[in-house]
Amino acid sequence: MSTISSQIADWVRRTSLADLPASVTEGAKLRAMDLTGVMVAAKDLKIVQAARKAWTATEGGGTTNPVGSKDSTSVTTAAFLNGIQASAMEFDDTYLPTTMHATGLAMSVCFPESQQRKISGAKLMEASLVASEIMIRLSIVTNRHWFDYSIHPSGSFGPFGGVCALSKLRDLDETTIVHALGHAGSMSTMLTAAFEDGTSTKNLHLGLAAVNAFKATALAQVGISGPTAVFEGKFGWYRATVQTEDERHYERVTTELGQEWISENIATKLYPVANPLMPHIEATITLRNKYNIKPEDVESIDAYIKQRSFLTLCNPPELKRRPLTTWHGRISIYHTIAEALVHGKMDKYAYSEEAIRDPRINALADVVRALPDPEATDYLRSQGRVVIHLKDGRSVEHKIDDFRGTRRNPITVDDYLAKFRSNVGDILPAANVDRAIEAFLNLEQVDDIAPILKLLEV
DSSP: OOOHHHHHHHHHHHOOGGGSOHHHHHHHHHHHHHHHHHHHHTTTOHHHHHHHHHHHTTSOOOSBOOTTOOSOBOHHHHHHHHHHHHHTTSOSOBBGGGTBOHHHHHHHHHHHHHTTSOOOHHHHHHHHHHHHHHHHHHHTSSSSOGGGGTEEHHHHHHHHHHHHHHHHHHTOOHHHHHHHHHHHTTSOOEEOTHHHHOOSGGGGHHHHHHHHHHHHHHHHHTTOOOOTTTTTSTTOHHHHHOOSSOOOOTHHHHTTBTTBOGGGGOBOOSSSSOGGGHHHHHHHHHHHHHHTOOGGGEEEEEEEEOGGGHHHHTSSHHHHTSOSSHHHHHTOHHHHHHHHHHHSOOSTTOSOHHHHTOHHHHHHHTTEEEEEOTTOOOTTSOOEEEEEEETTSOEEEEEESSOTTSSSSOOOHHHHHHHHHHHHTTTSOHHHHHHHHHHHHTGGGOSOSHHHHHHTOO
């Protein structure tokens, strides 16, 4: 009997870079470079170092290096840390309708695997693309947003995407892939509870998903069976997870799979923030520069945002105005607008410990008011409007319909290069940066990606 898993497995095996449109392959290269730079930029974050200490306490040894590190670990520890590095700064790319962070998961899995076996650049691109496409397609089975179910989609669908990536890299047979997907179903479903109080568990989700992809695949490879209808079955993932009467459109997972690449709609971030706040940063900085606005000039600020983002980015205001952690600041509309106006830029150094406690930023956050935007109803877009009321009686506003980095407002190759250089330029030797860029821009011609990773080690 044909199941969703068997159709996915057949497609994963058949997909070849040579058959794909140029726009798909070009996007895969640029996103791989982008997320690699993000991983390097995040390698010394406190949470990364603490997670490494915790993980190696129970799983030591190994010959695999997390991105940016010379210190070897086990393959799953490397995947775990890669996932945290890819996501902790909220600098990873996103499929906007379901807030799916697929490329970070794919790279978190592919890079440790490339240190176990020789992986070409073309194979890396294939693995990343099949992982991203399947994660996104699984996330659109329901029409409601996953946050409505208190489910974090990237962490929850990550094990399935990771299984697809590893299956492609290892050339696994269809039966093994199906069983691995079945095992992954019992290793997913991660909660959005941390969005309420700003605690750190959400930062671990992509890493945990990457680890579970390795474990699910390993179990299947030794012949342990997993449920073959893990998605649509009577006791499958969606019926267990979505315990409502909402419709489930299973056909969306496989319809035109291989002909239509939904992953082409992935948006790249130029700011390290939750994606619905990207337009608010852009609008705030535009107003700051256009009208030479200083914090002391501001009476109040109105920030218009999609209604569905209120729960995670605006409420409760008393907590969001004083972020508990640096990550909490990245999901606060109040702090984000205040810091953008005070500093006039939001790069990898934004949302520091100093910033979330800066009295100037905190005072400005207190006068930011979040309001529902009645015009922002298209989930395929990321819209935002900021109105700054000045003490001299003027009110100035700016609206963003599609932030830079989306398919409707794309960034250039030079933008990708500038972000990569900004993220790694003060960490790596200039010659290594240049060599890494050249390799990523010609990724389909690279015979072995392991030497690229060596360039990134510090």
